[in-house]
Amino acid sequence: MPADLDQSLISARQQLSELIRQIKETGHQDNLLPTLETVLNKLEGMSQHDHLTGALNRRTLLTTLEAELARSYRTGHTFSFAVISVDGLEAILEKYGQAVAKDILKIVSREALDMLRIIDSFGRVAANEFAILMPTTWLDQSLKAIARLKNRLTELDWNHVAPDLVITFSTGLTTNAIKDTAEVMLQRASTALQAARNKGTDTISQVEPPLPNYDPNAPENQPR
Numbered sequence: 001m002p003a004d005l006d007q008s009l010i011s012a013r014q015q016l017s018e019l020i021r022q023i024k025e026t027g028h029q030d031n032l033l034p035t036l037e038t039v040l041n042k043l044e045g046m047s048q049h050d051h052l053t054g055a056l057n058r059r060t061l062l063t064t065l066e067a068e069l070a071r072s073y074r075t076g077h078t079f080s081f082a083v084i085s086v087d088g089l090e091a092i093l094e095k096y097g098q099a100v101a102k103d104i105l106k107i108v109s110r111e112a113l114d115m116l117r118i119i120d121s122f123g124r125v126a127a128n129e130f131a132i133l134m135p136t137t138w139l140d141q142s143l144k145a146i147a148r149l150k151n152r153l154t155e156l157d158w159n160h161v162a163p164d165l166v167i168t169f170s171t172g173l174t175t176n177a178i179k180d181t182a183e184v185m186l187q188r189a190s191t192a193l194q195a196a197r198n199k200g201t202d203t204i205s206q207v208e209p210p211l212p213n214y215d216p217n218a219p220e221n222q223p224r
Contacts, residue, residue, distance in 0.1 A: 050124040052102060053109035061123025061131055065182040068121075068135055072176055080134040080142035082173045083189040087201040089128045096162045103161050108169070111152050116145070125186065129193070139175055139206060146171050146204060168202035177209030 048060040056064065065081065072079055086092075086104060093101040109130065112122050121133040134142050150168070158165035172193025176185060188207050196205035 050109075053106050053124050053130075055109045055113065055130060056121060056123030058123065058125045061121060061125060061133070062182040062186065064121045064123075065131075065133055065185060068133060069176060069180055069182065069185070071135075073178065077136045078138060078175050080137045080139060080173060080175050081185050081189050082132040082134070082142060082146060082171050083125065083129055083186070083193045084132065084146075084169045084171045085126075085129045085193060085197070087168045087170055092162075092165070096165075100162045100165075104165075104167060107156070107161070108153065108167070111156070112149055115149055115152055120145075129190075131186065131189070139173065142173060143204065146173070150202070170196040170201065171204040172196055173204060173206045175209060180209065 048056060050057045055061075068079055071077070086108060089101055089104065092104065105124075105128070109122070109124070112130065112132070116122055116132065117134075119135050123131050123133075125131045132142075132145075134145060137145070153167050153169070156167070158167055170193060172189045172191065172195065174185065174188045174192055188209065192205045192207040195207070196203040199205065
């Protein structure tokens, strides 16, 4: 858990304990309600984030994605969705240990959160997978955003984490379709990510959403 989230959780627990003590001792609650609401809001915010990296957790990211799908259905706007994973993290874990692997995930998250737009959403959806939701963004624009994040991580000096460390990531990218759900989009982006991994490291693969009348079982749509 990052130090700031850890400290926030400790502080919230202490505040709640103090509020409970005051209510028990005095029996008065009205003057304590504003503080109680503040603490509850703080806890709610922490419940929406991954405790290791500070990114949105999977549940919150998918909820945000569902909301964006609903908005896109109303407005007709296209948006992009990407899933990324750090290349060779398992090998790094075996060579350097868990602390280094955790530091890498935290740094990737920090840099992404710092670089992405305010309207974008960044979350951790698996142990070594992050998702990026980019509203009102076509594929060519999202490719530029991914490239900027790649360059940013390449330019970092990773020697303070581990010697001779170079960090890259692979990306699966897609856009929304009218009948998509959050889970369907996540699966499609994950399929694209696997295709990127199969090509090697530091790669990007795109999967276009199917056409409305697309039948994957039709003879003309079978792999050749």
